[in-house]
Amino acid sequence: MTKFDLPPPPPNARDMRIGEAIEAFLAALAAAGASAKTVRAYRAALRDFLEFVGNRAVREIGASDVAGWVYDRLSKGLRRPRGDSGRARRMTMHYYTLFLRSFFQWLGVDVKVPVVRKPRRARIEALSPEEVERLISASRDVLDLLIVALLFETGLRAREAVGIRVKDVDMSRREIRVRDTKYGEERIVLYGPLTEQALSLWLTLKPRRPSDPLLGISYSGLYKRLKSLARRAGIDPERVRPHVLRHTFATEALRRGIPLPMLQRLLGHRDIKVTQVYLHVLNDDIRAAYQRAFGYTIPQAAWPPPPPPQYPQPYIPPQAYMQPAPGLPGNAAAWSLRAPGRMGERGREEAGEQA
Template sequence: MVGLPAKRLQQPPSDITSRRLGDAAEAFIYALQLSGASRLTIKSYRAALQSFLSYVGADRAASNVKAEDYIAWLTAMRSRGPMGPRGGRWSSTVHYYSVFVRRFLSWLGVSGLPSEPSRRGEFSGALSWRDVEVMMSKARDLYDLLIVSLMAESGLRAREVVGLTWGDIDLARGEARVRGKYGKERTVVLGQVARAVLSALPPGQPNERVVKLSYQAIYDRVKSMARRAGIDVSRVRPHVLRHTFATEALRRGMSLPVLQRLLGHSDIRITQVYLHLLDEDVRREYERAFMQPQQPYYPPYPPQAYPPYVQPWYMGAPGPRG
């Protein structure tokens, strides 16, 4: 996910509202660049702003833009349907575009904007650990296996996998140094599969990439493994493996602060989004304990000890143990 840059954005120029909206958008992009935003972040913001400008008009005076324009554009975006480019969910694109445009308009000084939307209910979910194991069993080569293990066992983003060099790997300690968003570095622990694969691969020079593939190639490999594993391909993409690591770590008892550090989140509230994915676990455990017939129910007291309106509930059940 792309978001705000690491440094605070500069205030807009004093004459920003007297400019064309298209020029104001370029000034915002320039401010993003000065703040240290990554190339991917810039590209994403630019795409969102171009969508907004094509709807409201780039030649319009920036001073004339209102919150109503944002709402009208967002409504039009949502009406385009559930599917977007490459079969991805259009709702996900709309969500991020809406966040980016809203931040631009806030920077511009537009008042009355609705609250920033939440994607909590649209979270893409995670796979079961069994799904991960089946995908690994369908690996065609060591790189397939390494890609899945780095994301599912250590929580790396696909682009972090792409940027990993042999100089970042410390097999003796079972660790890797990862450069995340905005150039922030963190140390992750390598899982058992990743350690085994890295030990089997011929080591390269310190500045040589470990996985010499593009992001798109990794994306395609993950999809292919899911297809061979018989998993619904629409559920699987590289970032879902990172989600899977996070939810599996919580299921196994890892604390939220430790998970935050391993994922490289600057704010623990971002890490907390994974907690709601465990709601289904809670429901499943409850239903297993209370909603499914297992052993006959044994009341702790004989039937006559209960009021008459309770007794029919367990009529016919054996008496208490003992």
């Protein structure tokens, strides 16, 4: 999580009502350079806590209040849930508890905030190249085509895409300057021939000023268009979301040989560990290829091989060792019927005398 160099809290922070202290903290965040989106995220977490504990004095808040809030939200759900699953609750409360801990640290108040463990990352969902082609074929107008091409060839987040302005696009270099990013840091993304053709058609049909939004739709408008495209393409709408197309771009980029550090820059990840999650998808590809090559079964008749034939030694009763062999003198009976190599010292001496 990003650390900000915050200005100090007011001298009377412990005597302030918690609602007032929250507003002072949010103002400090904004003054330290936090983006509007970051401030909104902190505001949502801290106001959720305020709703639970009430607008009491900061000095009255203790660890039991924090523990009760965490338990209530994990067991009963959030006031404004982003999802109904237990995983979504834990993910939200992971960040909420981190934000609350930062708030108390800034105030200098010794209140223990147990950070909810972040749930394991869900499996990365990506579309196949054939499914992307079906979405393109199902486009009902140039804007549909541009949305699919842009998200698939750039890996932009949905909010980044709807925030692009015409002046941000350099058609001579086939690149886009992304300004409204997740972490507030501008970056350059590249686009391919499909986006180039769609852009040319779009700007010809819909001439725009340099300062105008390129797509001219909201996040919800983009989301609804993708769902409609999925239904026309015969793909489960639950599998077609803006971020799934971002995953698809990242997966295809690695498959086509783009190095991981370069992909990190294109996606706008601060930590390369976030980009490395897409390697798991490639591991699945490796496993599938290995299974195709070596996943055959050995025919039943070929394994296990039949046992080698056994040749048991003939049984010779002990008394046979003492019977004279035909045509030999009696003193040769001690060695004449013995197995080869088992002749005793005395037998060899007697054999020498007979020779």
